[in-house]
Amino acid sequence: MFADAWPLAILAILLAWPVPVVLARAAWPKRHPRAAIALWQAVGVAGGLSLIGAPLAIGVAPLDGHLRTGLVELSRDALRFRVPEALGLGQEIAFAFAGVLAIRLVGVTLLSAFRIERDLRRQRNAVDLTAEHADRQLRVLEHAAPAAYCLPGTRPRIVITEGTISALAPDELEAVLAHERAHARWRHELVVQPFVAWESALPLPPAHRATAAVTALVEMLADDHAVRSSGRPALARALVAIGGTAGPVPNQRAAGAPSGLTTTAPTPTLDRVHRLVRAVAVTGRERLVGPAAWLAAVLLVAGPTWFVLR
Ligand SMILES: [Zn+2]
Structure with missing residues (x-):
């Protein structure tokens, strides 16, 4: 029933706490700042996707365990102005949480970008x-x-x-x-x-x-x-x-x-x-840290995207 919800929820928790703590304490980013920035960006994007995706997956779980097919089924009912009978209060709370979070993230980001540009001008x-x-x-x-x-x-x-x-x-x-x-x-x-x-x-x-x-x-x-x-x-x-x-x-x-x-x-x-x-010169195994960080960044973004698209 919660096929996509659990992995997304676990990923959201990991990216919200232990991963930023470990990454912030690591010494290698000082030697590979560009790769480290890419990894932080991936943590932000994947964290946002999983934080919004997990409650959505919980919400559509009674319709379908997979997020994408569940959302498709929900939109079909929404287009007919019909609320699926399988959805209860728990699912409505999950949808509300995901909606508020998405609106807040997008809204504050746009507002912040506007204010920064105005102040800079x-x-x-x-x-x-x-x-x-x-x-x-x-x-x-x-x-x-x-x-x-x-x-x-x-x-x-x-x-x-x-x-x-x-x-x-x-x-x-x-x-x-x-x-x-x-x-x-x-x-x-x-x-x-x-x-x-x-x-x-x-x-x-x-x-x-x-x-x-x-x-x-x-x-x-x-x-x-x-x-x-x-x-x-x-x-x-x-x-x-x-x-x-x-x-x-x-x-x-x-x-x-x-x-x-x-x-x-x-x-x-x-x-x-x-x-x-x-x-100090980057030598030996240390050379692999940068490419490994880039790969981790790609995989981090690909993970929650795959859950949405599969
Ligand atoms: Zn500077």
Whole structure:
């Protein structure tokens, strides 16, 4: 009777608690940030699908043990404005739970994306009016406090203060700018924003862990881009010199802040400096970790999708 409901419910529980805890504590994501981000995205998508799919499967179970065929049967009755006799209060509660959850996830995600874009547009306009235009993207604010951040979008701005310029050597400044340009070029905000939205929709510990982890991983990706052009020592020295203000996150916190000067990188700067200074070459079995994470991500999304489509 509950052929699809049990696996989906078990998957939803696993992805809601133990999997995020284990993934957040793992050390390998620091060496494979891109694969780790893909795995977090898969955890989010599969978690959402199974969280909505499990109550739906429970709801249609009296009609059919399989989710897809049960939903088809239910829609046939719905089109005839008929409620199947086999459905009772328990099934109605399950449908209501799935419906509220789906509407909340989609609604809050859209609302959050709209608010973030609106706030970013305001901030881009504000720096265009108040800062010196160093080039098409770069804006220099007349402020003594060191800060550098990206206001992402289709026409991104990279903002630094005069305090940053005076605090850094030329190669360190270039490293900081390369970090921010990586955020802008690779649209890192599109990676982080869904997690911020999901955290708003479901403000629970797994969502907090996912957002914190993905935000940190995006900083590592931008650091890796900066290292390729400027080298590890220059970026590490820059991070030490200007502290946590070197890499504001391209997400709601940055977008929602009244001034970019108040935003700071959520990733502890010391962690990023350690990662740069203690970087070890990925060798042997460690090389397999990245591909294994990508494979796990694909399987995670394919699992609940298969339950829906089979
Ligand atoms: Zn950054």
